[in-house]
Amino acid sequence: MDNTALWKLSYGLYVVGVKKEEGRFGGSVVDAVAQVAAGDQPALVLSSMKNNLTNALIKSAGRFTLSILPANADPFVVANFGFQSARDADKWANVPYSLKDGLPVLDCAIAFVNCNVIESKELGTHTLFICEIVDAQNGETAAKPLLYADYQENMKAAAGEAFKKFKETGKPPAEKKAQWRCPMCGYVYDGETSFEELPDDWACPLCGVGKDVFEKVE
Ligand code: FE
Numbered sequence: 001m002d003n004t005a006l007w008k009l010s011y012g013l014y015v016v017g018v019k020k021e022e023g024r025f026g027g028s029v030v031d032a033v034a035q036v037a038a039g040d041q042p043a044l045v046l047s048s049m050k051n052n053l054t055n056a057l058i059k060s061a062g063r064f065t066l067s068i069l070p071a072n073a074d075p076f077v078v079a080n081f082g083f084q085s086a087r088d089a090d091k092w093a094n095v096p097y098s099l100k101d102g103l104p105v106l107d108c109a110i111a112f113v114n115c116n117v118i119e120s121k122e123l124g125t126h127t128l129f130i131c132e133i134v135d136a137q138n139g140e141t142a143a144k145p146l147l148y149a150d151y152q153e154n155m156k157a158a159a160g161e162a163f164k165k166f167k168e169t170g171k172p173p174a175e176k177k178a179q180w181r182c183p184m185c186g187y188v189y190d191g192e193t194s195f196e197e198l199p200d201d202w203a204c205p206l207c208g209v210g211k212d213v214f215e216k217v218e
Contacts, residue, residue: 011148013073015081016048017065017092017104018057025104026086028054029078031148032126033066035133042133044115047126053086055127063116063134065100067109070143075155076173077108079163094172101135109139179217184209188217 011031020026032047046066048055058064069077080094096107105112115131122128146155166172180189180198185207189195202211 007149013069013078013146013148013151015067015069015077015106015109016046016054016058017067017097017106018054018063019061019103020057020086024090025092026053026057027064027081027091027104028052028086029082030054030066036130042136043118044113044131044133046115046129046131047123048129049126050122051125057086058117058129059120059127063103063114065103065105066113066115067097067106068111068113068139069106069146070108070110070141071146071150072143073108073146073155074162074173075158076162076166077106078151078155079159079166080172082159083163094166096175100137107139108141110141110143110145111136111138180214181217182207182209182213183215184213189214 012033014030014033016027016030018026030046030048033044035042035044037043046058048058077095080091084091092104097104098107099105100112101114103114113133114135116134117129117131119130120127121130151159162173178194178196180195181187182204185204187204187206189198198211198214200211202214203209204214
């Protein structure tokens with residue numbers, strides 16, 4: 001058998017959110033997910049490595065969320081959920097998320113699904129979870145989904161760098177700051193200070209117009 005032939009199967013990248021203990025969550029990056037039924041009783045299967053804490057947490061909690069990552073995801077998000085274990089890290093503390101029906105969903109997700117496990121089957125190194133989809137919602141951004149092959153080709157190195165930096169500093173990357181643009185001359189303020197509101201005495205360094213003219217770039 002030529003295992004490289006299997007690399008040509010297509011997968012996305014998803015982040016599992018699952019209860020660990022009261023108010024704390026585990027989770028990890030998974031790729032082996034497929035929707036296997038639609039209509040009135042939508043279902044999916046998730047295959048998860050037995051060695052991962054996520055596997056044990058899914059078994060004990062019986063329910064989880066999947067955050068569907070955007071193609072332009074911050075590589076740190078993949079590193080945070082893929083390169084360390086929830087045994088010794090509070091992964092969800094490092095990323096913006098909100099709770100959906102008591103379970104965490106990434107703010108950057110282009111969509112999420114909420115699943116209940118209805119059956120599971122052990123497959124050597126992995127457990128196959130057969131799940132009913134009890135909720136599914138689109139996120140606020142309309143990016144394309146991140147595919148596993150694109151991650152391997154374009155994002156893996158950046159994820160490695162992001163994780164190295166995280167280990168060195170002990171801090172996740174700062175949230176993207178608001179930028180301010182001068183519509184008169186095109187100047188963009190993208191400096192160290194994150195201005196949610198520009199100071200009253202603000203003036204464009206290029207053309208001199210005041211703060212009222214500046215536009216926030218989201
Ligand atoms: Fe200007």
